[in-house]
């Protein structure tokens with residue numbers, strides 16, 4: 001009986017050389033590399049009804065990339081790069097989705113993607129040296145190589161506030177936004193969370209709603225994005241400088257198409273520094289931190305930027321009490337993901353916007369009519385959770401990964417993630433992770449990190465096939481050394497000093513407090529990966 005049902009099970013499985021999970025930037029490029037460069041049979045499993053990953057789900061008002069458009073795209077192909085034209089300095093969600101569909105059509109990727117297909121378990125079978133993948137839709141796949149391309153910020157974090165389910169109005173998480181949009185007209189809206197997402201959504205919701213109440217737990221810095229349509233000259237520059245733009249993004253620590261000035265905050269006089277900050281503020285965007293090399297490594301240097309940005313908040317926000325709450329920031333600038341905005345602080349000058357300081361009046365409960373804090377009740381028709389994600393490990397743990405000897409990833413990572421270069425996990429043979437914990441990922445301009453990871457994984461699989469190697473798994477020693485390097489790199493910065501930071505998993509109750517991304521710089525990381533590859537993928541044990 002058991003044998004018969006086992007036979008039926010394996011008969012039902014669809015077999016491929018590789019299964020890729022996720023059809024965002026990473027999954028699309030991984031499919032292209034494995035199928036069109038290595039000639040493998042590949043299937044991409046995607047839980048969404050369309051491709052795009054983050055940009056498929058995050059359709060909240062104001063959703064826009066904080067990287068500049070000419071750097072927020074694939075650069076592996078000059079033709080592909082030159083065939084697309086961005087319209088604005090920062091690409092909006094809808095435009096990015098159009099771009100990714102354009103890429104998928106041009107590379108003929110869609111025929112190998114199964115949409116509406118959610119992986120619920122993936123187990124490694126040592127006897128067949130294959131991964132067996134079960135979906136919530138009842139399908140089973142088997143493959144020699146399993147590549148996860150599930151993104152770092154794709155598992156919504158909705159706080160377990162008592163009474164959440166009792167709210168009588170509509171409630172949404174920004175990372176799972178209705179495709180038909182939300183009509184805020186005439187509504188009293190509450191928004192919880194003032195990270196990069198809440199800061200983007202606030203001005204847009206405020207302009208549409210009758211009233212917006214922003215619930216702030218941690219005050220945040222923000223620099224104006226100064227988004228604008230791209231000029232004809234800039235479009236021409238982007239189209240004619242592919243190699244140069246690609247080279248800059250690959251040479252910088254964060255993968256953005258701008259370099260960080262190699263001077264200390266203290267190499268200049270206070271007046272010169274003020275001018276540098278002022279010019280950077282006027283220019284706008286993430287480049288604000290590029291004026292000096294030591295903003296993220298030296299607290300005293302950071303204080304100068306923090307003080308400048310807090311002063312800006314007080315200059316913009318007219319009501320002194322509101323300005324004080326917004327400027328009461330408890331962490332160094334850029335030590336949490338630094339947001340950029342389009343009129344965020346100005347929004348608090350609108351008569352239909354209220355700021356609630358959750359430090360002074362914590363939320364006690366959600367009730368049918370709204371949100372109750374220790375000081376009162378805020379009546380609402382719509383509640384928006386801009387409360388972030390179970391970052392980096394959450395999307396991987398959600399896959400139900402089981403490696404060699406039945407080891408479950410959730411158990412193995414109970415005290416925090418362990419990886420080799422963020423791309424391989426001991427005990428999980430032939431599993432490759434794109435932008436996993438231990439890789440630079442979220443600390444960089446993502447497409448740059450994704451291209452590098454995907455190419456390294458492709459090269460590793462090519463190496464296996466060329467050399468008749470059937471199994472790749474990192475050595476315990478290599479993983480231990482990489483874990484230590486991730487910690488060392490984080491400790492060289494101010495990043496781990498923040499109390500509430502999703503880089504440390506601190507936003508999810510019960511999550512181990514471990515710094516997850518690699519903070520040593522994308523350029524250094526790339527070299528480490530290249531060196532390992534040049535030495536026969538040193539650190540990986542092949543059989």
Ligand code: NA7
Pocket residue numbers: 153159160192193194195196197198215216217218337358363386387388389442500501502507
């Ligand atoms: P973030 O950056 O994790 O921000 C989430 C926000 O939600 C942040 O202000 C949190 O406050 C707040 N939050 C979370 N839980 C609660 C509860 N229980 N009560 C009140 N406030 C809460 O997520 P985003 O979506 O903004 O950005 C994620 C990334 O997406 C971003 O960095 C970009 O890379 C794109 P806290 O700071 O924890 O006190």
